[in-house]
Amino acid sequence: MRRFDYHRAETLEHASRLLTELGDDTFLFNGGTDLLVEIRERLRRVRNVIDIKGIPGLSDITYDETRGLTFGALVTVGRLERLALVRQRYPNLREALASLGSIQVRNRATVVGNVCRASPSADTIPPLIADGAFIHIYSPTNMRVVPLSEFFTGPGRTVLAKGEIVTGITVPPAGDNTGKAYLKHGRRKAMELSTVGVAVSLSMDDGVCSDIRIALGAVGATVLRAPQAEAMLRGTTLDAATVKNAADKAMEECTPISNVRASADYRRDMVGVLTGRAIRQALETFA
Amino acid sequence: MKRIVEFTVNGEPSEMTVDACCSLLDALRDDVGLTGTKKGCDVGDCGACTVIVDGQPVNACLMLAVEAEGRTVETIEGLQPGVDVLHPLQDAFMRHGASQCGFCTPGILMMAKKLLDDNPNPTDEDIRFGLSGNICRCTGYTKIFDAIKSAAREMEAARS
Ligand SMILES: Cc1cc2nc3c(=O)[nH]c(=O)nc-3n(C[C@@H](O)[C@@H](O)[C@H](O)COP(=O)(O)OP(=O)(O)OC[C@H]3O[C@@H](n4cnc5c(N)ncnc54)[C@H](O)[C@@H]3O)c2cc1C
Ligand code: FES
Numbered sequence: 001m002r003r004f005d006y007h008r009a010e011t012l013e014h015a016s017r018l019l020t021e022l023g024d025d026t027f028l029f030n031g032g033t034d035l036l037v038e039i040r041e042r043l044r045r046v047r048n049v050i051d052i053k054g055i056p057g058l059s060d061i062t063y064d065e066t067r068g069l070t071f072g073a074l075v076t077v078g079r080l081e082r083l084a085l086v087r088q089r090y091p092n093l094r095e096a097l098a099s100l101g102s103i104q105v106r107n108r109a110t111v112v113g114n115v116c117r118a119s120p121s122a123d124t125i126p127p128l129i130a131d132g133a134f135i136h137i138y139s140p141t142n143m144r145v146v147p148l149s150e151f152f153t154g155p156g157r158t159v160l161a162k163g164e165i166v167t168g169i170t171v172p173p174a175g176d177n178t179g180k181a182y183l184k185h186g187r188r189k190a191m192e193l194s195t196v197g198v199a200v201s202l203s204m205d206d207g208v209c210s211d212i213r214i215a216l217g218a219v220g221a222t223v224l225r226a227p228q229a230e231a232m233l234r235g236t237t238l239d240a241a242t243v244k245n246a247a248d249k250a251m252e253e254c255t256p257i258s259n260v261r262a263s264a265d266y267r268r269d270m271v272g273v274l275t276g277r278a279i280r281q282a283l284e285t286f287a
Numbered sequence: 288m289k290r291i292v293e294f295t296v297n298g299e300p301s302e303m304t305v306d307a308c309c310s311l312l313d314a315l316r317d318d319v320g321l322t323g324t325k326k327g328c329d330v331g332d333c334g335a336c337t338v339i340v341d342g343q344p345v346n347a348c349l350m351l352a353v354e355a356e357g358r359t360v361e362t363i364e365g366l367q368p369g370v371d372v373l374h375p376l377q378d379a380f381m382r383h384g385a386s387q388c389g390f391c392t393p394g395i396l397m398m399a400k401k402l403l404d405d406n407p408n409p410t411d412e413d414i415r416f417g418l419s420g421n422i423c424r425c426t427g428y429t430k431i432f433d434a435i436k437s438a439a440r441e442m443e444a445a446r447s
């Protein structure tokens with residue numbers, strides 16, 4: 001393994017200071033499931049890692065009916081996956097959590113780390129974007145809360161500036177009139193990165209779709225929304241013909257590339273199939 | 288710079304002297320001398336390095352040794368309850384031929400132990416889900432499933 005040094009941060013301020021003082025090739029170390037793999041496979045040059053797992057106050061999970069679900073930066077995928085609340089209220093997020101890597105990986109990997117790595121195929125991002133999540137950013141100069149849909153600027157890139165740290169994520173409350181789904185498409189059922197991931201979160205009022213968000217993973221430089229498809233669905237009863245037309249629109253809205261996992265054409269076709277399927281699955285909540 | 292890490296392994300207080308960038312897996316094998324835990328891929332894919340840290344199974348290759356400070360680690364060497372006594376899972380694996388080359392076996396046994404601790408009567412689907420992070424290139428998995436189900440039955444019988 002390439003050599004690097006290890007630092008333990010006591011507070012956010014301390015971690016932030018280390019990030020600026022230690023210079024380039026210094027990274028926050030959370031669960032390490034991306035960072036250590038990238039070091040071993042020589043995909044990332046790392047001189048220093050700053051372990052944030054000893055910083056107090058970043059491990060909490062809270063839920064209330066007005067604010068929704070908030071979890072800290074240190075909350076692992078496995079911990080959220082095992083929570084009954086997540087299973088009941090956020091089935092789309094729960095599906096993404098349970099499909100990420102293996103039990104062993106999920107016991108170390110954090111959701112915030114999955115988000116901060118900013119991979120277009122990261123499984124937790126589509127459901128969080130479909131649910132309208134917000135991300136909390138600690139900054140020495142510019143503390144802020146940003147909609148997750150505005151957090152990513154490209155593959156592996158985010159709006160975070162040097163010395164800034166994500167402290168947690170808030171997902172708005174899930175009302176009784178909401179339906180959610182996440183469909184992960186890969187070549188096999190487990191230990192697989194998404195070829196395409198589609199998350200849908202919708203609200204129905206008196207049989208009419210009052211709101212819907214569609215988030216598409218692994219078919220663009222970042223996880224994408226499908227705003228035109230969403231507009232076609234809002235205000236309708238989500239009948240089969242409308243859903244079909246919207247799914248076709250989502251195929252036009254995505255910008256997939258070809259790589260080892262699939263061709264661009266195949267990914268686009270799967271966006272059509274999975275968007276329709278995810279909407280139907282989200283609607284089953286009301287059946 | 289080397290660091291001294293104090294932790295508990297298989298119930299015994301222990302110490303290891305490691306580089307900051309050393310994985311828990313390398314430290315257990317090279318410094319503590321517990322070579323039962325295997326290195327298949329070193330990047331989280333194969334599960335051969337599975338150990339249980341503070342009650343949760345993790346890939347020892349994806350954890351730094353320095354992170355083990357003050358924590359409790361269980362490895363395959365701690366699975367058997369006594370010097371000449373096997374854990375029911377170990378016994379069942381031998382009887383069913385669930386281990387061939389044996390390289391995946393320590394990781395699978397640790398995962399299976401955790402599975403049965405949480406869920407004494409797992410279905411095939413539960414076993415499949417529980418072992419999805421453990422690769423075996425020899426057995427075709429069928430005998431591993433047979434052994435786990437047989438151990439589950441024996442442990443159930445021993446309890447009642
Ligand atoms: C075998 C294996 C299988 C996998 N399968 C999947 C899969 O199916 N789907 C999937 O989506 N992912 C998968 N992953 C990747 C997944 O484990 C990671 O993306 C993980 O969620 C990252 O979290 P972490 O805590 O391990 O982050 P780390 O590796 O510690 O960090 C990841 C990145 O985020 C930065 N970071 C971490 N915390 C913060 C913070 N608080 N503020 C700012 N930046 C931060 C780090 O500096 C680093 O750049 C897999 C990984 C492995 C090893
Ligand atoms: S050696 Fe750790 S998972 Fe393969």
Ligand code: FES
Nearest residue numbers: 387388423424425
């Ligand atoms: S027995 Fe050889 S890999 Fe499983």
